Amino acid sequence: MHRFANPTRFVALVRAVQPWAAGIALVTLAAGLWFSLIASPADYQQGETVRIMYVHVPAAWMAMFCYSSMAGASAVTLVWRHAVAHVVARATAPIGASFTFLALATGSLWGKPMWGTWWVWDARLTSVLILLFLYLGYMAIENAFDDRARGSRAAAILAIVGAVNVPIIKFSVDWWNTLHQPASVVRLDGPAIHPSMLTPLVLMAVGYTALYLWILALRVRADINMSKVRALTLRGA
C-alpha cells in the first residue's frame, strides 16, 4: 500500500490501468446497449419500459459503489495521511454524484408510466435522494476552505461519518416506507429478473464500473498535474 504513496509511481499505475478501463468500458457498454435495446424481450407486465431498468439499476449500484470507494479512500487519507488517496476520493465525488443523479432521473422516468407521477416516495429512490445530498455535502466542504489540505481532511472525515450513516438512513427510510406503504405501489425493481434480462443488466453494470475507472483515471491524473503545477509555481515564486 505504501508503495503507491509516491505520486509519480501512482500516476504510472493509473496510466497503465486507463487504456484497459477505457477498452472494457466501450466494449461492454456497446454489448450492453445492444442487449438492452434490441436483443432482449419486453416484460409481459411493464412492456418496453422495463428497458429503463438497464440504465437505472447500474446507476444506482454505481452511486453506492462510488460512495463506498470515496469513504475507503478517505479512511486511507486520514489513517496514513496519503495525499494521493485523497485525490482518488476527490476525483470520485463528482462521478458518484452524476451516477446518483442518473439513478434518480431514470427512476423517475421509469416510475412515470407505471404510476402516473414523476416522483414516487419509494424507499430506494428516497435513500438515493439522500445519498445525493451526502455527495453534495462532500463536494461543498471539499472546497469551502482556502487551504486545500484543510478541505481535503474535513471532507475525508465527513465521507467516513456519512458512510457510517448510510445504512442507518437506509434502514430508517425502508422502515418509514413500510409504515406509509400505499397499497398499490409495485416495488421499483419490477419482476423477478428473467435470465434473458440478466445479461444486459450485468453488461451495463460492468460497463459502468469500467467507465467509472476510466473517468477516475483521467481526473486523478489531472488533479496530480495541477498540484504539481501549484507546488512548482509556489516554489518558483
Next chain:
Amino acid sequence: MAVFSGTDLRCVRGERPVFDGVSFRLNSGAVLELRGANGTGKSSLLRMMTGLLPSAGGTLSWNDEPIAADADAHRTRINYIGHLDGVKGMLSVAENLRFWMSLRAGAEADEERYHMALATFGIEALADTPARYLSAGQRRRVALARLVACPASLWLLDEPATALDTAAAAALDHTMGSHLGAGGMVVMSTHEPARHPTPRVDLNDYARRARGAVRTAAGMTA
C-alpha cells in the same frame, strides 16, 4: 533533569514547504530562542512542539523518547501562549484563570498559586471585571498569568511580549527567570535583540534548505 530535543523537523503549510532539517536540543534551565523573518515558520515550529501541528518529517523527543508515543504526557508538561490570548470576554478574569486551572489535575485547589499569578502580572484589581472591558495588554497579562497558575515544565511562548508595557515585560522576565531557576525550560519566538547568549534556532537558513527539498517530492501533502 529533562531534555527536549527535535531532529530534522520538516514543516509544510498548505502546499508550501516552510522549513526542513531543523534540529535542536534544550536542557533544563535553558531558553531556546526561535529567530527568523516573518513567514519562516517560527509559529509553526512552536505549534509543532505543542502538538497542534503534526510535522511533515523528523521527530520531537523528551528525554530522547519520541513525544508522539505518549502525547498525553507531553500535554501535561507544556504551557502554550500563542498569538491569541484564549480569554473569554463574557467571563471575569478570575473565572477565566480558574477555568484553565481546573483543566490541570492538582492545580485547581491551589489558591496560593492563583493569587501569586494575579499578583505577578498586577491584575488582582481586575479579578472580577469581565474580560471584554480589558485592554489588549491587560488581556495579554491574563493569558500570561496562566504560566504561573498552571504548573508546567516546558513553556512554549509565541512572541509573549507583544502588547506588553515595560512593567509587564519585566514581570514576564522575572517569572521566566524563576521558572528557569527551578529547572524549567522555555522555547520563545521573539524579534527583540538577543539579551543574553542562549541556544538559538535561526529559521532563515532552514527555509532556503526547505525550498530545495521540493525538488524531490512533488509538494504533495495530505
Next chain:
Amino acid sequence: MNSFSALIARDLRLACRQASDSLTVLAFFILVTVLFPLAVGPEPGILARIGAGVVWVAALLAAMLSMDRMFQSDYDDGTLELLVAAPIPLEIVVLAKASAHWLTTGVPLIAAAPLMGVLLNLEPEGYGALLLALALGTPSLSLIGAVGAALILGSRRGGALLSLLILPLFVPVLIFGVAAVEASLTDVSARPQLLILAALALAALALTPWPAAAALRQAVE
C-alpha cells in the same frame, strides 16, 4: 471528570450571560410552528394529522440554528487551540460542548413542545410520546451537530454549509421521532420507536466524539 464539569459549567455560565441565544432559538421554534397553520389553513383536522411532523421539523431547524456557533467563539478567541493542547482528551471537550448545547437549546425546545402541540391541535394522547421522543432525539441532534460544527470551522460559508452537511444525518432521528408520536396517537404503543430513538442517541453518544475531535484537531492545525 472535573474537567468535564468545568467545561460544562463554563459553557452554561457563558450561555446564561448570553441568554438571548436560547430565547432566539425558542422564538424561532414557535415562529416556524406558527407558519404552518398560516400556510395550510387553520382547519383542525389537517393540523392534527401533520402536527407531530411540524413540531419535529421546527424543533430540528431550531436546534440547528445555534449549532454552527458551538465551537466558533472558542475557535476565534484562541480557547480551542488551548483546549487541544490541554491535558484532557478532546473527546471530552466535544461531549461537554454537545451537552452544553443540548442543555441550552434542546431542553428549552422540549419545554416549549407541548405549547406547540396545542397550537397544532395535537390530540392529548400524543403529548407524552412527543415529550419523550424529543427528550431522546434532541441529544442525537446536538451530538451529530457537534461533528458538523467542528467540520465547518474556518470555512467560508459556515451556517449554510452546516445544514447541507448534517440534515441528511438527522433523517433517522426525524423519522423515528415523528413515528413515535403518531404511534401513540393510533393507540398502538410507541415503545419500539422510542427504543430505536434511544438506540440512535446511544450510538451518537458513542460514535460522534471521535470524528468531531479529529475535525477539531485538523481545524487548529
Next chain:
Amino acid sequence: MDMIRDYFAMGGYASFVWPAFGLSAVVVVALLVVSLRNLRLSEAALAELRHVTLLSEEETHP
C-alpha cells in the same frame, strides 16, 4: 420502413425509454469530455511551466 418506426415507438413508451437512455448517454459523455479537457489543460500548464522555468523534463512529466 414501418418495422423501424414500430421499433422506435417502444410499445408506446418511447417518450420514457429513449429519454432515459439519452440522458444517461449525455451525462456520461459530458463527464468524459470535461475530464479529458481538464487533463489536457493540466498537461498544457505543466508544459508551459517547463518553458518558463526550464525545469528538467523529469519534473514536469505529466
